[in-house]
Amino acid sequence: MITVQAASDARSACAGWRAGGDTLAFVPTMGALHEGHLSLVRIAHDRCDRVAVSIFVNPRQFGPQEDYLRYPRPLEKDSALLSDAGVDLLFAPPPGEIFPEGFATTISVAGPSQGLCGPFRPGHFDGVSTVCCVLFGIIGPHVSVFGMKDAQQLAVIRRMVRDLGIRMEVVGAPIVREADGLARSSRNRYLNSAERIEATAIHAGLLEAGSLAASGCSDADRLVGAVRTAVSAKPLLRLQYAELVDPDAMTPMPVLDRRGLLATAVFAGTTRLIDNALLEPGRGCVEV
Numbered sequence: 001m002i003t004v005q006a007a008s009d010a011r012s013a014c015a016g017w018r019a020g021g022d023t024l025a026f027v028p029t030m031g032a033l034h035e036g037h038l039s040l041v042r043i044a045h046d047r048c049d050r051v052a053v054s055i056f057v058n059p060r061q062f063g064p065q066e067d068y069l070r071y072p073r074p075l076e077k078d079s080a081l082l083s084d085a086g087v088d089l090l091f092a093p094p095p096g097e098i099f100p101e102g103f104a105t106t107i108s109v110a111g112p113s114q115g116l117c118g119p120f121r122p123g124h125f126d127g128v129s130t131v132c133c134v135l136f137g138i139i140g141p142h143v144s145v146f147g148m149k150d151a152q153q154l155a156v157i158r159r160m161v162r163d164l165g166i167r168m169e170v171v172g173a174p175i176v177r178e179a180d181g182l183a184r185s186s187r188n189r190y191l192n193s194a195e196r197i198e199a200t201a202i203h204a205g206l207l208e209a210g211s212l213a214a215s216g217c218s219d220a221d222r223l224v225g226a227v228r229t230a231v232s233a234k235p236l237l238r239l240q241y242a243e244l245v246d247p248d249a250m251t252p253m254p255v256l257d258r259r260g261l262l263a264t265a266v267f268a269g270t271t272r273l274i275d276n277a278l279l280e281p282g283r284g285c286v287e288v
Helices: 007-019 035-047 075-084 124-139 148-164 186-190 193-198 200-214 220-232
Strands: 002-004 024-029 050-055 089-091 143-147 169-173 237-245 260-268 271-280 284-287
Touching (some): 002 007, 007 024, 007 050, 024 035, 024 124, 035 143, 035 169, 050 075, 050 124, 075 089, 143 148, 148 169, 200 220, 200 260, 200 271, 200 284
Parallel strands (some): 024 143
Antiparallel strands (some): 237 260
């Protein structure tokens, strides 16, 4: 595995592979890798000849009261995991390599960024869109893989790629969960033992909503209510939002009359966790 910090080195290596006829898949991450990230790498390997991964804790997607400074950065451990996974290139730049002095561009994707997390994390998706566009320009991938746990982020990136005519396929990968259903996340390490146990109620609520949908319930309030009920029963959890939305536009769906995304954000203590499930009328959870 080649490891580089300079954008010019990453650009040169990737251009060489493309010139030699290899297809290139890219997995952008912020590090603190877990099985969810490694599942993206495996999908990338299935799709292309070469795989590049970035590790960059993006300051532009953190709010002033969020965890940018304490976000875990175990680069040596992450590098070993990626090497073992057969990654060809690790691009781990310092902030100034991505956002050099004088950087003055922000990419804002209006539609899918405006609901769900948008009002609670102002500027977050602008930061995500901007850094991903910069990284796509450096790497030049044929395919880029993102996890479905961050379903709104995936929708934003897909919209940006379409609108800007970026010649690249965006692939969504299934959520990877712990044995008890908690979605894998780099922030799970912040949870104490009691919070960790109660956090499983998030997945339980999504499954209950899926059961309602499978039995014929299509009312969004009842489906969302399953999540609200499960979370409110746990004293260490606090619901920030739960909503049924269109999976692409991220607009509210009052009725489950087609495939819908039931998305939620929950605080376990001070740790913010997001999760979701794709529901279909009469079938329930088709991906959770």
